[in-house]
Amino acid sequence: MEQIQEAYDALAIEFAASNPKSKAAYDIATKCLPGGNTRTVLFYEPFPLYTERAEGCHLWDVDGHKYVDLLGEYTAGLYGHSNPVILKAIQEALKRGLSFGSHHADEARLAQLIRDRFSGIELVRFTNSGTEATLMALAAAKIFTDRSKIMVFEGGYHGGGFLFKSGPHPVNVPHQFLMAQYNDTASVDELIAANGEDIAAIIVEPMIGSGGCIPGTPGFLAHLREKATEIGAVLIFDEVMTSRLYSGGGVQSELGITPDLTTLGKYIGGGMSFGAFGGKADIMSTYDPRATSTARKGASVPHAGTFNNNVLTMAAGSAGLENVFSPDVARTLHGRGDDLRNKLNSIAKGTILKVTGCGSIMNIRFIATPPEDIHNVRDLEGQSTLLLDMLHLYMLGQGFYMARRGFIALSLELTATELDGFLEAAQGFLRKYATLVSG
Incomplete structure (x- = not known):
């Protein structure tokens, strides 16, 4: 746990240094909103990013960083940002x-x-x-x-x-x-x-x-x-x-x-x-x-x-x-999600990174339990939320926007280029922190 905390702290310091304008925007928000927040799920430490604009499957924050949007507004953003x-x-x-x-x-x-x-x-x-x-x-x-x-x-x-x-x-x-x-x-x-x-x-x-x-x-x-x-x-x-x-x-x-x-x-x-x-x-x-x-x-x-x-x-x-979202298009998106989830679980073999879900909706977690043995929330006891926090900050640093809790919802705007890039970034995380995620 101490090693994980040290790794997280290093990522948090790097995140704060890279996002001064988001930090300033958050500080202003705390003066008029409780905790600078009016939607709890969007808050995370050390402070949340502030988005300036969005187009297609991409977001740009106030510090000028570009992200592939894998969160999909918690499934509401199926059409992307500018269909x-x-x-x-x-x-x-x-x-x-x-x-x-x-x-x-x-x-x-x-x-x-x-x-x-x-x-x-x-x-x-x-x-x-x-x-x-x-x-x-x-x-x-x-x-x-x-x-x-x-x-x-x-x-x-x-x-x-x-x-x-x-x-x-x-x-x-x-x-x-x-x-x-x-x-x-x-x-x-x-x-x-x-x-x-x-x-x-x-x-x-x-x-x-x-x-x-x-x-x-x-x-x-x-x-x-x-x-x-x-x-x-x-x-x-x-x-x-x-x-x-x-x-x-x-x-x-x-x-x-x-x-x-x-x-x-x-x-x-x-x-x-x-x-x-x-x-x-x-x-x-x-x-x-x-x-x-x-x-x-x-x-x-x-x-x-x-x-x-x-x-x-x-x-x-x-x-x-x-x-736009015909039954055929829906089937294609569903299959694309299943493929991404299967590939994530494949590259994570031998680690405690696991992915559950169905179709275009999925959740990454760090737990020893195989995905097929997770049937209810009690099967998630013992998962590492600190490793999830690490993954979240790491992926932001690599240009991929997802939920702090490991939640992903694909949009129609995402292509193989973005999804392959995400898989590569996930492999990079597993390699860099191999000793922390070993199964």
């Missing part, structure tokens, strides 16, 4: 006016495109983030079932008010949560046996995202579908991150496992603020403003949001799904 189709759609929308305060054709256009992609969505409503989508989906589930408890999974993340590490987070929305273990059907069955009649919803990421890119097994996800049906609970797939996988219809469409509700976000807004939730018509009718058409007796439930159908998101999102 001409997306930019044209936004520019044309701007010409028509910033905000209407009324219905417009692009909202139904985007809704239909989403419905066509996702096997489990009959009706959909828009929000401004994945967090909001989760809030409204869970509200619908509780109202529809007239039950109160929500089953979640350790390591899961469903937005800013839904963090589940070793237990519920203090900022969490105060639902009655029951926490099971991911990819562990026995833990699910145990909670159902004790609480089945009170469970309104089972919400799950088909691949745990921020918890480390751990895919759910088909058998586990199918078991959740079976049990939710058995007890009359609403099965919710959080596909905010995984919606881009396979042919762009998410895990549900690939596996043929149909959830009752789905939450979406990230790239589907074309780079604009976006969230959505959708699913079975009888559940979604909870929010139908025509009171007599709802599945419930009496008035419908209101769902507000000034920017739910904002013109920029609706236009950019529709253009992206309609003209």
Whole structure:
């Protein structure tokens, strides 16, 4: 540990010396923002970089350094930073006016495109983030079932008010949560046996995202579908991150496992603020403003949001799904991600660097456990976060921008040139710090 700390300290000193303008910008930010920050995930020591501009798959910071963007805005940046189709759609929308305060054709256009992609969505409503989508989906589930408890999974993340590490987070929305273990059907069955009649919803990421890119097994996800049906609970797939996988219809469409509700976000807004939730018509009718058409007796439930159908998101999102991210393009990107992950694991043989994930979303970590034996967050105990910090600073020094926690999300703008360069940089890290990463 002492050797790793010394190596990290040396990288941190080098980083600080190379980025004086970012340090100055950060110091200014600390005077008006708590810790200079308004989005926790973007903070890292010794201080975060400040980006000046972006184009294609590249970023330029205020000190003039150029980076290959491998973070992809945590999956929201699928189209890169300057896709001409997306930019044209936004520019044309701007010409028509910033905000209407009324219905417009692009909202139904985007809704239909989403419905066509996702096997489990009959009706959909828009929000401004994945967090909001989760809030409204869970509200619908509780109202529809007239039950109160929500089953979640350790390591899961469903937005800013839904963090589940070793237990519920203090900022969490105060639902009655029951926490099971991911990819562990026995833990699910145990909670159902004790609480089945009170469970309104089972919400799950088909691949745990921020918890480390751990895919759910088909058998586990199918078991959740079976049990939710058995007890009359609403099965919710959080596909905010995984919606881009396979042919762009998410895990549900690939596996043929149909959830009752789905939450979406990230790239589907074309780079604009976006969230959505959708699913079975009888559940979604909870929010139908025509009171007599709802599945419930009496008035419908209101769902507000000034920017739910904002013109920029609706236009950019529709253009992206309609003209850029076709199922064939999605398949190609998925395969490119699988190839990169396999190559990373191959060059790291004999070390503790491991990569998990699915398609274009992956997570690097330093742990002795083989990727195929990582089934939930408990299998990540013992990983070295300090080595991850080292890798992050090292890669920034080599011109590659990724998340501090080792998270990578590929964009459509990345080519073999950038990905091969990243593989070469990863090999350089493993060679330079061979004694620290030896398996």
